[in-house]
Amino acid sequence: MGRKILFITTDQQRFDTLTCNGSLISRTPHIDALARDGVRYTRAAPSSVVCMPSRASMLTGQFPTTHGAWMNGVALAVTAPSVAETLHDAGYETALIGKAHFEPYFDIFGRFAENSLAQLGIPTVEQPWYDGRRGPHRGFDHMELATHGAVGTTHYARFMMTEHFDQVGHFYNVLDADFQVNAAGGGDTGAPQVKVNPVPRELYHTDWVADRTVSWLSQRADDSEWFCWMSFPDPHHPWDPPESEMHRVDWRDVDLPAGYIADPEERERVLAQKAPHWGAWYRGELVSNYEAPAKFVPAHLTADQIREVNARNAVEVELIDDAVGRVMAYLASRGWADDVDVVFTTDHGELQGDFGLLFKGPYHVDGLMRLPLIWRPAPREQVTPAVVTTPVSLTQLAATFTHIAGLPQPAYAEAPSLPRDDAAATSDQTITEWDSALFGIDVHLRTVVTDRYHLTRYQPGAVHDGSEGELYDVHNDPLQRENRYADPALRAIRDELEDRLIAHETRDVERATPGPLVAPV
Amino acid sequence: MATIRYEERIQAPADAVWAIVSKADSIHEWFPGITSCTVEGNHRTIHVATGISMPERIIANDRLQRRFAYQIESPLFQMHLGTIDVIELSPTECLCVYSTTAVPDVFALTIAGGSRGALTEIRRLAEGN
Numbered sequence: 271m272g273r274k275i276l277f278i279t280t281d282q283q284r285f286d287t288l289t290c291n292g293s294l295i296s297r298t299p300h301i302d303a304l305a306r307d308g309v310r311y312t313r314a315a316p317s318s319v320v321c322m323p324s325r326a327s328m329l330t331g332q333f334p335t336t337h338g339a340w341m342n343g344v345a346l347a348v349t350a351p352s353v354a355e356t357l358h359d360a361g362y363e364t365a366l367i368g369k370a371h372f373e374p375y376f377d378i379f380g381r382f383a384e385n386s387l388a389q390l391g392i393p394t395v396e397q398p399w400y401d402g403r404r405g406p407h408r409g410f411d412h413m414e415l416a417t418h419g420a421v422g423t424t425h426y427a428r429f430m431m432t433e434h435f436d437q438v439g440h441f442y443n444v445l446d447a448d449f450q451v452n453a454a455g456g457g458d459t460g461a462p463q464v465k466v467n468p469v470p471r472e473l474y475h476t477d478w479v480a481d482r483t484v485s486w487l488s489q490r491a492d493d494s495e496w497f498c499w500m501s502f503p504d505p506h507h508p509w510d511p512p513e514s515e516m517h518r519v520d521w522r523d524v525d526l527p528a529g530y531i532a533d534p535e536e537r538e539r540v541l542a543q544k545a546p547h548w549g550a551w552y553r554g555e556l557v558s559n560y561e562a563p564a565k566f567v568p569a570h571l572t573a574d575q576i577r578e579v580n581a582r583n584a585v586e587v588e589l590i591d592d593a594v595g596r597v598m599a600y601l602a603s604r605g606w607a608d609d610v611d612v613v614f615t616t617d618h619g620e621l622q623g624d625f626g627l628l629f630k631g632p633y634h635v636d637g638l639m640r641l642p643l644i645w646r647p648a649p650r651e652q653v654t655p656a657v658v659t660t661p662v663s664l665t666q667l668a669a670t671f672t673h674i675a676g677l678p679q680p681a682y683a684e685a686p687s688l689p690r691d692d693a694a695a696t697s698d699q700t701i702t703e704w705d706s707a708l709f710g711i712d713v714h715l716r717t718v719v720t721d722r723y724h725l726t727r728y729q730p731g732a733v734h735d736g737s738e739g740e741l742y743d744v745h746n747d748p749l750q751r752e753n754r755y756a757d758p759a760l761r762a763i764r765d766e767l768e769d770r771l772i773a774h775e776t777r778d779v780e781r782a783t784p785g786p787l788v789a790p791v
Numbered sequence: 792m793a794t795i796r797y798e799e800r801i802q803a804p805a806d807a808v809w810a811i812v813s814k815a816d817s818i819h820e821w822f823p824g825i826t827s828c829t830v831e832g833n834h835r836t837i838h839v840a841t842g843i844s845m846p847e848r849i850i851a852n853d854r855l856q857r858r859f860a861y862q863i864e865s866p867l868f869q870m871h872l873g874t875i876d877v878i879e880l881s882p883t884e885c886l887c888v889y890s891t892t893a894v895p896d897v898f899a900l901t902i903a904g905g906s907r908g909a910l911t912e913i914r915r916l917a918e919g920n
Contacts, residue, residue: 343900374904376897376900378824378839378845378901378902379824379825381823381840381908385840386840386841389841448896450895450897709896788904
């Protein structure tokens with residue numbers, strides 16, 4: 271018999287925001303307990319540093335160049351493989367509660383199921399599966415969805431609009447009047463995507479996701495097998511947590527992150543070593559992607575604004591930790607404490623002041639690529655707790671879930687189950703891809719992560735000629751400030767890692783046709 | 792302002808495709824996400840799966856050019872123009888071209904994304920699949 275699976279994800283969370291990973295701001299005792307009793311990975315890489323391709327990789331076990339959802343705004347084909355389908359087939363009850371984002375949010379017609387289920391008032395819809403059969407949407411019997419803010423088409427937004435309309439205006443407006451990601455500032459420092467939000471904590475989406483998760487679990491029989499993906503929209507911007515919780519962290523007490531470079535001249539010098547789009551974005555000369563506000567100029571970001579963003583981010587992380595603790599307590603109350611595997615991770619990171627930058631984009635450094643990942647196997651398995659330092663990939667999650675369920679690795683999954691210790695680990699899957707093409711600006715890069723080096727190669731596009739690269743020695747340069755791509759002393763390393771990227775590009779897999787870009791996000 | 796165009800080659804006579812496109816009160820049969828619509832004169836209101844409704848003004852429904860043009864008049868849009876052209880390639884084949892121009896730019900992307908799905912449905916209906 272397989273074990274029950276609680277898959278917890280957050281959105282846009284850095285590795286160093288958990289206490290067990292060295293956080294100096296947020297305190298995360300419940301997530302730390304999972305790490306203490308399970309396997310903590312110190313270098314987990316996403317397949318992409320934006321939501322949709324990365325989440326699609328968690329579901330399919332495939333890289334974006336295989337599953338076809340190659341950038342935000344490109345829907346994962348409804349017929350793409352899904353580990354939820356595989357588990358559903360094996361008798362698991364399956365749910366996704368919180369943020370899905372396999373389909374574009376910007377969907378005024380509601381032609382994607384994620385945007386119409388709440389209006390239709392049904393938990394799922396029957397759709398074709400990858401093998402030609404039909405079943406619940408992407409294998410989930412139950413979807414109850416949320417995203418950032420209280421407006422839109424999700425179940426959470428509907429709940430707020432219909433039952434707590436007076437609270438909706440308290441949240442930050444994620445988009446501006448031009449329907450671009452909003453750059454407007456707030457709080458004490460005028461930091462972008464920050465707003466004082468008087469919404470009661472119990473109505474905030476983090477608690478709502480935990481409430482709805484407990485509600486779904488409460489309807490499961492004691493002996494049922496279930497897979498529950500509990501997906502928090504935070505700590506992704508906007509940074510507007512309930513103001514009642516802001517007493518936890520005073521931004522004035524928050525140190526600037528180690529990756530911040532205080533001297534503007536030094537900042538420019540470091541950015542100039544990287545591919546040209548870094549500096550162009552910093553100076554406000556280039557907007558290459560939709561995910562960061564188009565009107566935001568990183569060069570104008572102040573140290574205090576970074577402190578305030580990071581304080582609010584830390585509060586959002588602590589609220590998630592509280593919610594995780596609440597759900598874990600519920601599992602114990604059901605007598606399931608020994609029976610549930612818990613996997614905790616996020617889809618990608620946040621720059622949060624590194625190099626004087628904020629948000630995310632085609633910038634493959636640790637702020638965006640080093641992710642928290644914890645696997646707490648069911649205690650009845652008596653797995654020895656471990657710390658895995660060998661790099662691993664989120665593409666390994668799908669096979670991990672089938673492994674937990676006692677099933678073989680699905681044929682569609684490109685990567686094997688996560689290792690439980692370093693002895694069993696390889697870093698063959700630690701490739702991160704970026705492809706984007708938005709209103710005439712296209713950017714393409716590939717990165718391979720090893721335990722010591724990160725190599726990024728740029729492909730020809732609107733701002734790159736294909737000769738650019740970045741190579742960082744993360745042992746000697748953990749903040750990735752010195753680009754050694756042209757350093758003759760590392761030529762052999764560069765050649766070896768470039769061969770790995772070539773092998774990745776030419777790998778023998780059945781690839782979906784890249785999906786069409788049908789929305790900005 | 793952004794403008795996006797999609798086209799679909801359809802194995803059916805141009806007049807058969809035009810019969811689908813020009814029937815203004817049947818858009819919900821081929822545009823994904825539109826659940827129903829009402830038409831009064833040159834005003835059409837579409838109702839979509841998210842629960843909202845959007846008013847449109849039909850600018851042209853030109854049988855001779857086989858050209859349909861309309862504007863979404865929702866306050867969400869500063870400007871919108873959608874056109875559907877059916878161009879005969881042979882007695883049994885035509886090209887259907889769906890163009891979207893809009894302000895704010897991102898709406899062009901999302902409406903054109905819908906129009907791409909619409910072209911697939913128009914082809915399916917016209918080819919009898």
